[in-house]
Amino acid sequence: MIGKLFEKILLARILHEVNVRGLMRDEQFGFRPRHSTSLQLALLVERINRNFGEKRLTGAVFFDVAKAFDTVCSDGLLYKLTLLNLPSYIVHTISSYLQGRTFEASFQTATSSHRGMRAGVAQGGLISPVLFSLYVNDVPSPSHHVELALYADNTAIIDTSCKPTLLVSYLESYLNDLQWLLSEWRIAINVSKSIAITFAPAGRRFVQPQPVTLFGEPIECVDTTRYLGVNLDKGLTWSPHIDQVRKKTAQSMGMLGPLPNRKSYLSIRNGVLLYKQLIRPMMDYASPAWRSAARSHVRRLQVLQSKCLRLPTGAPWYVSNRQIHEVLGVLLFADHIRALTASFDSKLADVGNPLVWQLDRYADRGLISSPDVKAKGSRGQQTSRSHRPQWPH
Secondary structure, three states: OHHHHHHHHHHHHHHHHHHHHOOOOOOEOOOEOOEOHHHHHHHHHHHHHHHHHOOOEEEEEEEEEOOOHHHOEHHHHHHHHHHOOOOHHHHHHHHHHHOOOEEOOEEOOEEOOOEEOOEOOOOOOOOHHHHHHHHOOOOOOOOOOEEEEEEOOEEEEEEEEOOHHHHHHHHHHHHHHHHHHHHHOOOOEOHHHOEEEEEOOOOOOOOOOOOOEEOOEEOEEOOEEEEOOEEEEOOOOOHHHHHHHHHHHHHHHHHHOOOOOOOOOOOHHHHHHHHHHHHHHHHOOOOOOOOOOOHHHHHHHHHHHHHHHHHHHOOOOOOOHHHHHHHHOOOOHHHHHHHHHHHHHHOHHHOOOHHHHOOOOOOOOOOOOOOOOOOEOOOOOEOOOOOOOOOOO
């Protein structure tokens, strides 16, 4: 408990110095105030959509960093913190925090002897993500055609061109510069788990370029990849992401079991609260990035929301889903997403990052203000909206 309190205080001191001195590069969004995963995803998607509007291709490589926190060289980290001109008392405190750590392995009744740790920052430590971000803060600056998207150990390299061959050329040029840094500071990359993808506007046909390589090993080219918890497909249709969200939501509803249903002793109010706190955050995660999803995708999520709200109320079949939403005071899913993105847009000016200032506002295409969420009767006829349901609380 005291150790966690100490880490929290130390983290506050480190972040204060980093923010006041502007030590963190603009491309790094990990564990910085006002820099969320949704903001990084929105910026990445905006770059791709901007290229779509110009009929250009977007190439991207998403790295899998092997044992990111375990491979940080302690002496190298302290050296880099000194170069960043962090106050000496912070550097000495971090040195004391890292030095003298030991570990042991146990299996059944056998336990190994204590061994010293020569590298790595503590797994689960509050300051570990920030220390790793500072450790990789000196990655090569991108060129005119290449951009970076960094979130702690989640690293993406993006480039743009009209020709597929140039995409490979730009990426290869940057990766050649990056290889030296990775080797010098012993940062391991799982090339076999890293992914390359080419985003192309609808209707644009092109010959798939040859794969880019890192340390002589080709990086696999795919049509869909996952970055910061969101599935990105090469056309940004968002269909794979919505499919994954629906699958996770169905699994969570199954795990909750008998709680949100008409036979449960759980009150309607608590049943709705259960949905808002546990289910809906999975459905609306990073919605500012995928707000331009097709109306059909939004309707599919609306169907899930209607099912979740109908369970705790035990409403009869002739009560429409719209009436349930009105009585419970829950926004339709499209309106909920629109409210979230409006709040997101209103905070962009306060981020203080020049990359975010270039973030264009998305149009609300694809979201419908009044989706058809009425429940049909047994004969396929829609019920009248004049009926007001009354449920016990």
